[in-house]
Amino acid sequence: MNKKHLHAIHITQDKCIGCVHCMAACPTKAIRVRDGKARIIDERCIDCGECLRVCPHDAVHTHTTSFAALDAFEYKVAIPSTVIYGQFGSATLPNEILSALRMVGFDEVYDPSAICELNTAAIEEYLHEHIHPRPFITATCPVVVRLIQHRYPVLCGQILPIEPPREIAAKILRAILPRALNLPPEKIGIIHLTPCAAKMVSINHPASLKKSYLDGAISIRDIYPEVINALRKSPDDALMRHLFPETLFSGVGMGWSLSGGETRGLKSHRAVAVSGIQDTMRVLDQVEAGLLQDIDLLECSACPDGCVGGPLQVENRFLAKSRILELVAASGDRAVVDQKDVSRLYHRNFLSFDHPVTPVETPPLDADPARAILKAQRREKLFQKLPRTDCGVCGAPDCRTLADDIVRGTARLADCPFVKGRKEKR
């Protein structure tokens, strides 16, 4: 398939100076520095974007959809993440932002908060019907889904099989719009606006769908300047949107992009929200060891504080969070979705995965069990020889990983300058 874009993240070789920041930050140890350049090991990357956050040389880039690509569609629809409402200060109302997005070039823009509310209601229904296993894990964050596939394969069956709001919204629009507009489906482009690098991967290579209902993802970072311009140009429009708001936002769905926001609307289930990739891994380790079985639902987001901490947003995440909390407070617990509609869609399996999330096998030390054991032995002996200072000079993120690379045949002991030094002294 689309091999080239197996990942959303790539390193621009010209800009990379071969420092060790990205390599040290990578939670799955997917980066090595070879010949003075950082390289990503495709099989290990889960597109979390930690490398992008820490690169001091702007050498880590993402494949997201460009504006030019939108011209392929006759009718362009945007479904922004609710993170966008936190990007433009507290004087700018969500309705103005949606209106500005129309001026930027989208024929229609749909607020996602109602669909977020619908998703929470569907999850509640699923939890009622399925007593085991516990805890279920939400499928909203594509990085967490990939992390589970790679590192916690046994937990794949605990991913709650309801599609996230972005896919549900696109699926609904895809069912309705061609008839409403009298246009062939392929002429309608449905684009997600996102602070997340991994959404593009979940669109190109969905983990639980045959095909994504979205046509692409534009980063909030890329669209931000256009929206600012549109907002500046149209103070009258802003006044009109203040006086005649046209979208009724869901209070239940408004805080969805903050950690805990997905599960806040649950009425009769116990949920725990975790955010940040390291903390997520810590908690998934516990789930794998059989803990947290008294929790119904575990909401995990790879980014700190939830999607609002996504690497491709613009506003300082604390300000964005504060702004969204204001909006949540303003809309209260207002529900805009009819529970009967949710139930109907749910029982038609309209909201479900096409297929379960399946493990992605990480190559073991050796395919032969006895040889794998011997290699694990040898790796431990090698590790004892290394300085354990995790300096990264060898091109691996830490000494343990270098030992692992050596037994896998992708590095040599001589790559460690300190081991060589000791030998020379003798």
Next chain:
Amino acid sequence: MAGRAVFRQEFPVKGGDFAKAGAAACRIKELLKEMGIDVRTVRRAAIASYEAEMNVIMYAREGRMKLAVKPGEIRITVIDKGPGIADVGLAMTEGYSTATAEMRELGFGAGMGLPNIRKSCDAFRIDSELGRGTHLEITIHMNGHNT
């Protein structure tokens, strides 16, 4: 040569060190995954070793967890210096616990530790001497009955 392949590693566990709770079990799990062992077998080992590690942290002064992996079999031996178990039969009963109120406050001490370990493994041996300590041997067969 390959028939004699045994991987051994030892992990010290300190009594009362709740901050590091689960660290040894987690490392054991990682090692087993890297050796290409079936994920369901790994999970059984993860559950058993976590519970065993917690027992040392909660009740003993200090202990060691020894991992030995050979083709077809995982053995985890946990040796601790601590109070020992007065009535092993009773301790094996689901729901029986000598955990203090403090431990229960932290969410531990549901009395499922030893029963959970026994459920997760294929062979289980426990020797305990009051005032000295406990010796626990857990064996898990790859593709064992629980897998």
